[in-house]
Amino acid sequence: MSHALTSRKRHLNAANGVDLGVLYTTVSAGMLLARRYLTGRGIDQEFADRYGSAFGRTAAKIYRTSNGAEPRRAWSNVNGKWRRVNGYLPTETDVLDKAFDTYPRTADYVAPELAAEPTPVEIYNKAAGHYPAQFAGITGETLRAAERAGGTEAVERFVNVHLDDLHTWKQDTEDYDRAMVGDVDKAARREVQGRPWDDPRVQRWMQAERGMEDYLNARDTFNAAVVDWLYDLTGTVEVSDVPRPPAPTIPEGCRVPGCVGTWHYDDMCTAPLGEVQFEGEDVSLPAELVADETGRHIVAFAYNLSSLNIRREMRDRVSAAEFTAQLRQLADAVDGAAAFLPA
Ligand SMILES: [Zn+2]
Known part of the structure; x- marks a missing residue:
């Protein structure tokens, strides 16, 4: 296991x-970031890398003054590390334009060569x-x-x-x-x-x-x-x-008896009820009593990475009784058939 x-x-x-x-890239899609804005205006990359954050601070100050709020935050992958940076919507380009004219280094910038x-x-x-x-x-x-x-x-x-x-x-x-x-x-x-x-x-x-x-x-x-x-x-x-670090405790106490706490990370209480084993490594049918934000339920599921779709969830006593009746019938039938096996 x-x-x-x-x-x-x-x-x-x-x-x-x-x-x-994927998430960070999606969240930041369509946003204008300081460095990319600078290179878009013909500033060379080295200059943009060197003075990008100072330019960004100028832009943020202009944004704060005219909007009375912090600029939006976007994610930028800088040398393989995700960093939080300020991001501007295309409709807010004027903030960056104004910063470009205000920040002395960009205002005085002359392209290395006018090719x-x-x-x-x-x-x-x-x-x-x-x-x-x-x-x-x-x-x-x-x-x-x-x-x-x-x-x-x-x-x-x-x-x-x-x-x-x-x-x-x-x-x-x-x-x-x-x-x-x-x-x-x-x-x-x-x-x-x-x-x-x-x-x-x-x-x-x-x-x-x-x-x-x-x-x-x-x-x-x-x-x-x-x-x-x-x-x-x-x-x-x-x-x-x-x-892993120890599982957190649920403030109001465990919601099912016998909870093992393993899934407290996900705000879920689970108590194992046992399992039926099959041939093959790690193939079994465990059943658990579960309490999560959707309420309490019993779930039986195949534990095998290739068959996660074998699952039966019981949310009231009638459906739990239907499942146990089937298990009892199966147990009785296996008992009966055992008579035909060698001792
Ligand atoms: Zn618990």
């Missing part, structure tokens, strides 16, 4: 890691050109290798960083699609017309044109790798059982 509990907990931990990245305006193809390739290679070949084994080297936390970091990159990549393809209209699109096609396939200009243009397709493929490959790792189909990774 302990191995099964370990994998169950490990799956829960891993699911937390994945969901967090010709980059084309959407160049912008896309600079921002996203490395992603296909980065995502190519990521499999469940990649994540298992990371886990062997640095534990489950290393996988969570890897997953978070890549989810953030996928999010950025999608935005890059959307930016490209938005920019490639009318004369801009015509000019890009003229630029590559009549050139051979292997001309770098043609390659860059094609890479940008199939950006969304590449992104979707990479996302599918990455999801498949995470699923393979989550369910560890090869079963090759041993994860040591990290002791």
Whole structure:
């Protein structure tokens, strides 16, 4: 049983890691963050990294003064760590514009060199050109290798960083699609017309044109790798059982007699009632008396990671009696049939 509990907990931990990245990225989607705003205004990345937080503080001050409230909070993945930063809605761009003119360093900023305006193809390739290679070949084994080297936390970091990159990549393809209209699109096609396939200009243009397709493929490959790792189909990774802190106590006391307290983390009281065992490791039919926010109930469920759908919940005495009658009938029938077995 302990191995099964370990994998169950490990799956829960891993699911937390994945969901967090998705959640943070979703929560912050569409928000303007200080650093990204600066680079969007043509400030180079090094400057944005260096003065981004000072610029952000100026923006926050302007927001507070004009709205009498704190700016919204968003999540930003900085070097693989999720950080809380201020976020602004597209309708609040004027706050950032005003900060840009107010904060001395951005007000006086002069671009390092005034090169010709980059084309959407160049912008896309600079921002996203490395992603296909980065995502190519990521499999469940990649994540298992990371886990062997640095534990489950290393996988969570890897997953978070890549989810953030996928999010950025999608935005890059959307930016490209938005920019490639009318004369801009015509000019890009003229630029590559009549050139051979292997001309770098043609390659860059094609890479940008199939950006969304590449992104979707990479996302599918990455999801498949995470699923393979989550369910560890090869079963090759041993994860040591990290002791949890003691379970919290329920303030008003346990709500069922014999509660073991294991699920107090989830505000749930459970008392095991015993189990029927089957062939195969960790395959059984346990029954529990449960009290949670939906009330008290008895539940019998198959304990086997591949058949979690075998479950019977009883919420009143009649349905509990129906189940026990079936068990008694089955017990009597097994007793009767036993007469035909050798002693
Ligand atoms: Zn309890």
